[in-house]
Amino acid sequence: MVAVVDRGVSGPARSLAIFTQKRRRVLGLCFCLALIASGWLAVSMARAQSLMRFTVYDQAIAPIDDRLFGQFLERASWGEPGPEIALQPGTRHLQPAAVALMQQMKIPLLRFPGGTDVDYIDWRDLISNVPGRGRDRPVTVGYRGQEITNQFGLDEYFQLRDQLGVETILVVNFLDALARKLPLTVAAQRAAGLVAYVNAPLGATLPPGMPDWPAVRQANGHPAPYRVEYIQIGNEIWMERFRQQVQAGTGLSDPAALAQWYLQCLKAYIQAIDTVDPTVELMLDGTLGLDMEQTVLADPVIRRRIKSVTFHSYAPGRVQAVTREGQPVPPRSLSAADWWYAWVAMPGYFAPESGVNEGIAPQLQFAQSLGYRVAITEWNWNGWGFDALEPPPALDWPVAAGLGAAGFLNGLMRHGDQIAIACQSLLIGATWDITSIRVDPTAQTPPYFLPQGQVTRLYSNHHGSALLPVEASGVPRYPQPLAMGWTHSPKAKIALVDLVATADDTTIYIHAINRKFDGDLTVTLNLADLSPLGDRATHYWFTQPLAPNPGQRLQAGDILSASLPLGRNRLRVRLPQRSVSVLEIPRA
Numbered sequence: 091m092v093a094v095v096d097r098g099v100s101g102p103a104r105s106l107a108i109f110t111q112k113r114r115r116v117l118g119l120c121f122c123l124a125l126i127a128s129g130w131l132a133v134s135m136a137r138a139q140s141l142m143r144f145t146v147y148d149q150a151i152a153p154i155d156d157r158l159f160g161q162f163l164e165r166a167s168w169g170e171p172g173p174e175i176a177l178q179p180g181t182r183h184l185q186p187a188a189v190a191l192m193q194q195m196k197i198p199l200l201r202f203p204g205g206t207d208v209d210y211i212d213w214r215d216l217i218s219n220v221p222g223r224g225r226d227r228p229v230t231v232g233y234r235g236q237e238i239t240n241q242f243g244l245d246e247y248f249q250l251r252d253q254l255g256v257e258t259i260l261v262v263n264f265l266d267a268l269a270r271k272l273p274l275t276v277a278a279q280r281a282a283g284l285v286a287y288v289n290a291p292l293g294a295t296l297p298p299g300m301p302d303w304p305a306v307r308q309a310n311g312h313p314a315p316y317r318v319e320y321i322q323i324g325n326e327i328w329m330e331r332f333r334q335q336v337q338a339g340t341g342l343s344d345p346a347a348l349a350q351w352y353l354q355c356l357k358a359y360i361q362a363i364d365t366v367d368p369t370v371e372l373m374l375d376g377t378l379g380l381d382m383e384q385t386v387l388a389d390p391v392i393r394r395r396i397k398s399v400t401f402h403s404y405a406p407g408r409v410q411a412v413t414r415e416g417q418p419v420p421p422r423s424l425s426a427a428d429w430w431y432a433w434v435a436m437p438g439y440f441a442p443e444s445g446v447n448e449g450i451a452p453q454l455q456f457a458q459s460l461g462y463r464v465a466i467t468e469w470n471w472n473g474w475g476f477d478a479l480e481p482p483p484a485l486d487w488p489v490a491a492g493l494g495a496a497g498f499l500n501g502l503m504r505h506g507d508q509i510a511i512a513c514q515s516l517l518i519g520a521t522w523d524i525t526s527i528r529v530d531p532t533a534q535t536p537p538y539f540l541p542q543g544q545v546t547r548l549y550s551n552h553h554g555s556a557l558l559p560v561e562a563s564g565v566p567r568y569p570q571p572l573a574m575g576w577t578h579s580p581k582a583k584i585a586l587v588d589l590v591a592t593a594d595d596t597t598i599y600i601h602a603i604n605r606k607f608d609g610d611l612t613v614t615l616n617l618a619d620l621s622p623l624g625d626r627a628t629h630y631w632f633t634q635p636l637a638p639n640p641g642q643r644l645q646a647g648d649i650l651s652a653s654l655p656l657g658r659n660r661l662r663v664r665l666p667q668r669s670v671s672v673l674e675i676p677r678a
């Protein structure tokens with residue numbers, strides 16, 4: 091290099107030339123080193139991915155209840171009438187094609203009739219022949235002052251229940267009592283009246299002053315009791331809006347005084363319900379706000395009669411901005427991969443040590459310490475508003491939501507010893523983008539699945555009854571620093587592959603999510619502890635649609651399947667990019 095310097099040049103100019111040549115040599119060396127380093131990094135990532143190994147052990151460590159794959163059949167007056175808008179025109183029954191899709195989902199349990207609206211409405215609006223009203227059903231005004239019809243009421247719901255063969259959670263109005271909209275005895279007896287309508291036999295002795303609800307049920311075409319399994323008292327009573335109405339109606343603001351009022355109301359409800367049916371299982375929110383659950387849920391009467399405490403989990407909610415470590419992020423600076431990796435890491439809590447979804451793990455300890463079971467009576471990937479931030483148009487966010495939902499299901503299964511019931515929100519509708527089944531109110535086009543419903547359908551059809559231990563190695567992880575809506579950045583790096591194993595007497599099930607945005611991943615399964623096994627496995631996977639329907643904004647993905655050979659108690663599987671897989675491995 092020095093030989094090219096003009097020897098006739100001296101002084102500062104010659105020094106500058108020599109410096110420039112040395113700088114070029116150093117930069118060239120750095121560039122070569124950078125190429126080598128980037129190649130080494132790519133090889134290392136590929137090697138890490140090729141070395142992803144999961145060893146599955148044949149030991150049941152927790153039950154997996156079918157009811158984890160339940161659904162919420164909500165009628166929301168303010169935006170998604172749900173079953174009210176999904177009726178076969180001219181009838182009070184759901185479109186048969188929609189019911190056929192529900193049957194494909196193998197739904198074990200339904201929650202009905204609503205969430206937020208329940209504490210603002212009168213359940214009697216959902217039936218005919220109410221004493222003093224006549225045969226017709228009124229139009230109901232929901233919590234925002236908007237109307238909703240009652241064509242799909244209680245009796246229509248139970249006809250659907252019998253078609254699907256599901257269990258039922260009914261939610262009763264608790265705000266009428268807590269906010270003193272009605273005298274406590276009246277509000278409690280009205281809630282107990284719903285239990286009498288669905289569960290009391292004809293001729294049952296009912297509390298003084300209560301209408302003969304079993305006779306009304308008979309007049310509505312069903313003499314026998316419906317035998318509802320679960321009653322949930324109130325919905326999201328922890329929300330600030332709810333508490334503000336309680337404080338306004340009672341004049342109470344001190345948390346200790348409010349907790350005692352909540353206890354008084356709860357005990358009145360329990361006594362009234364027990365007078366009608368002491369066997370129905372009762373549920374209550376696990377969070378009450380202002381730390382009142384520390385008093386209310388610890389009360390011995392409540393602990394004896396309330397069997398499950400409930401939680402809700404939604405993410406990301408309304409997205410108006412994106413931040414990183416508290417600082418705004420220009421949305422146009424985000425790539426499609428940035429959005430994708432944020433969306434598939436919600437909802438749920440991610441364990442720092444492994445980067446896998448653990449559902450609502452931080453909320454379980456208190457409930458468990460008091461002996462309660464846990465039910466997630468509403469959950470889903472629920473986001474809106476981000477269209478204004480203009481994420482890349484080719485990015486299929488409903489598919490990302492499907493992978494996020496699968497992660498949450500993996501998290502629920504990991505805690506099957508504490509969580510037996512979960513209801514994905516929302517089963518059916520024509521408006522909200524979170525429905526499992528999308529319908530045309532005119533019934534001119536057939537209903538179809540949205541991705542979250544497809545993923546839950548995949549899991550509900552293919553899962554075992556017991557959770558198996560899994561030992562993972564070589565799983566790549568990625569940081570997810572973005573916060574949006576209600577969702578903070580996880581404190582953990584997220585595992586690209588989230589894998590859970592379940593089993594029954596005949597089959598091993600591997601539930602695996604590939605969160606990678608732009609590439610397939612290969613995993614090796616060590617199944618030696620499970621031998622003897624059959625000769626072949628079946629691979630089912632959910633992925634982006636192969637043939638989208640033109641003219642539809644939201645598209646369900648595809649569920650595909652293939653047969654794989656098993657060899658020497660090992661299985662090497664390619665997980666397609668952006669996919670959810672279930673492997674069925676038969677025992678010999």
